[in-house]
Amino acid sequence: MNEFVETLLELTWHEPKSSYDVVIIGGGGHGLATAYYLATRHGITNVAVIEADYIGSGNSGRNTTIIRANYGIPESIRFYNHSVDLYRNLEAETGCRIMHANKGLIWMAHTESGMRAERSRVQLNNACGVETVLVDPIEIKRLCPQVDLTGGGRYPVLGASFHVPGSTARHDRVVWAYAQGAMHRGVHVLQGTSVTGLLRDGDRVVGVKTSRGDISAGIVMSAVGGDVSTIAAHAGLRLPVRTHPLQAFVTNGYAQGLGPIVSSTDLLCYVSQTARGQMLIGHEFERESSYSRQSSFQFLQSCSLKMAYLLPFVRNLKILRQWTGRCDISADFSPIMGFTGVEGLVITTGWGTWGFKGIPAGGEQMAELIATGRTPDLIAPFALSRFAADHPMADQGSTGTR
Amino acid sequence: MLTIVCPNCGPRAVEEFRFGGELPQPPDRLTDDFDRDLDRVWMFTNADGVQTERWFHEAGCHRWHTAQRDTTVDRFID
Ligand SMILES: Cc1cc2nc3c(=O)[nH]c(=O)nc-3n(C[C@H](O)[C@H](O)[C@H](O)COP(=O)(O)OP(=O)(O)OC[C@H]3O[C@@H](n4cnc5c(N)ncnc54)[C@H](O)[C@@H]3O)c2cc1C
Ligand SMILES: [Zn+2]
Numbered sequence A: 001m002n003e004f005v006e007t008l009l010e011l012t013w014h015e016p017k018s019s020y021d022v023v024i025i026g027g028g029g030h031g032l033a034t035a036y037y038l039a040t041r042h043g044i045t046n047v048a049v050i051e052a053d054y055i056g057s058g059n060s061g062r063n064t065t066i067i068r069a070n071y072g073i074p075e076s077i078r079f080y081n082h083s084v085d086l087y088r089n090l091e092a093e094t095g096c097r098i099m100h101a102n103k104g105l106i107w108m109a110h111t112e113s114g115m116r117a118e119r120s121r122v123q124l125n126n127a128c129g130v131e132t133v134l135v136d137p138i139e140i141k142r143l144c145p146q147v148d149l150t151g152g153g154r155y156p157v158l159g160a161s162f163h164v165p166g167s168t169a170r171h172d173r174v175v176w177a178y179a180q181g182a183m184h185r186g187v188h189v190l191q192g193t194s195v196t197g198l199l200r201d202g203d204r205v206v207g208v209k210t211s212r213g214d215i216s217a218g219i220v221m222s223a224v225g226g227d228v229s230t231i232a233a234h235a236g237l238r239l240p241v242r243t244h245p246l247q248a249f250v251t252n253g254y255a256q257g258l259g260p261i262v263s264s265t266d267l268l269c270y271v272s273q274t275a276r277g278q279m280l281i282g283h284e285f286e287r288e289s290s291y292s293r294q295s296s297f298q299f300l301q302s303c304s305l306k307m308a309y310l311l312p313f314v315r316n317l318k319i320l321r322q323w324t325g326r327c328d329i330s331a332d333f334s335p336i337m338g339f340t341g342v343e344g345l346v347i348t349t350g351w352g353t354w355g356f357k358g359i360p361a362g363g364e365q366m367a368e369l370i371a372t373g374r375t376p377d378l379i380a381p382f383a384l385s386r387f388a389a390d391h392p393m394a395d396q397g398s399t400g401t402r
Numbered sequence B: 001m002l003t004i005v006c007p008n009c010g011p012r013a014v015e016e017f018r019f020g021g022e023l024p025q026p027p028d029r030l031t032d033d034f035d036r037d038l039d040r041v042w043m044f045t046n047a048d049g050v051q052t053e054r055w056f057h058e059a060g061c062h063r064w065h066t067a068q069r070d071t072t073v074d075r076f077i078d
Helices: A003-009 A029-042 A074-088 A090-094 A112-127 A137-143 A171-184 A225-234 A297-310 A312-316 A359-372 A377-382 B033-042
Strands: A019-025 A047-050 A105-109 A132-135 A159-163 A188-190 A195-201 A204-210 A213-222 A241-253 A261-264 A269-273 A278-283 A319-330 A336-339 A345-349 B003-006 B010-013 B017-022 B050-057 B064-070 B075-077
Touching: A019 A029, A019 A204, A029 A047, A029 A171, A029 A345, A029 A359, A047 A171, A047 A213, A074 A090, A074 A112, A074 A359, A074 A377, A090 A171, A105 A112, A105 A137, A112 A132, A112 A159, A132 A137, A137 A159, A171 A188, A171 A359, A195 A213, A195 A225, A213 A225, A213 A359, A225 A241, A225 A319, A225 A345, A241 A297, A261 A297, A269 A297, A278 A297, A297 A312, A297 A319, A336 A359, A336 A377, A345 A359, A359 A377, B003 B050, B003 B064
Parallel strands: A019 A047, A019 A213, A047 A188, A105 A261, A213 A345
Antiparallel strands: A105 A159, A132 A159, A195 A204, A204 A213, A241 A278, A241 A319, A261 A269, A269 A278, A336 A345, B003 B010, B017 B050, B050 B064, B064 B075
């Protein structure tokens, strides 16, 4: 047993109290990070995180762990860049080994229009202080010798943007690092407890109904991933969010090293190598909205085919496992954080297929919002009210490959 | 979900269709014009259960139809 698991065994689990200052629905990365930052940055520890299943059982334990800030609008670049910075210091801050690894990220383009998009991405990233550079095919080959520059004869690689800070971290360790940091400071994490409704006093939300009884709260935060519309409906709230499945799979070990994370903006698939040497491969989300976590053979076929065009060596690997998450895809492909217009209820959602990288900054900023009652500048552009103000944060091109 | 029944063409492979999303249905309690427009453009019921939705038979009759699907298990209701 390693040190990490030993410290987890020292955690104390609690019975629910009848009331907390803050109740957070959902024990994924965003819920737990918010609890952690409430405790560490603001001294607020009378907090419960309520999780229907086990913590990390949602998307936070199912993602492909890519961390990056190479977005296409300044508001997002700033936000994610801050999250990239927090990730860099997370091991030192929490004392938990989250296996953070800076690998760099190659975003390949196969068309002239794709190259144009990458050129403007590079300029905007640099203008916002984020290190992304344009690379030609020769440079791509140097960064990642395994790439077939002809794209299997069908998808010639014209160039790429190379995002220097692109990284990965072990997803369930991130979840547990935040849970442990919060619990050691007095936060209650209630696993196996599902929220079935919201307690109301007039229009105000004053607590939650759960499978283990009612719990009142000074403020309630929803951080339930793909289930957000169900929770919002309890408050009569309709959201610009649809739930779509997203699949991924992992192969057996590849004996050599794949240096950077490799992804194709035109083929909408991407790959990174895990610490065990396996290839972790993902794709665009399923086009039909659905709450089903059914994985499909059709996905394995189409995604492996595309990956084999780019990295022919994957043909010799075997697929070990596949799985599916349910993603809260927002209408403008950007997160939605903050006040909801319903008093007593704040929300963090719209994390879609891209929210693992946002866990540290999302948690930190939502904790500040809850503690101070004011929206921090960094997340003000991501308020739910942007839709009524006709000011969406549209950035689909940057989410295509997580 | 491998086939979809097109009202014009009968059962066809799902790949022939384009998903048009849930049918926008602003709730009756919204009476203000702006609120109804806002809801129609941006908001979704996103039901975990039966959803009324639009499908376009792209590789077939090129017509839209409305169908009901249980999104919890991803199965059409006939
Ligand atoms: C296959 C896949 C690959 C991905 N790859 C990446 C990537 O490479 N990079 C990236 O940045 N992002 C990626 N993502 C997205 C990322 O995983 C999510 O955006 C992120 O984990 C969201 O965290 P969360 O805490 O908001 O939600 P979740 O982790 O889903 O947590 C929500 C929790 O709420 C609980 N819950 C739901 N309803 C209730 C209820 N009624 N009562 C109590 N608890 C409830 C659930 O059980 C769940 O544990 C990927 C997602 C998937 C599925
Ligand atoms: Zn038809």
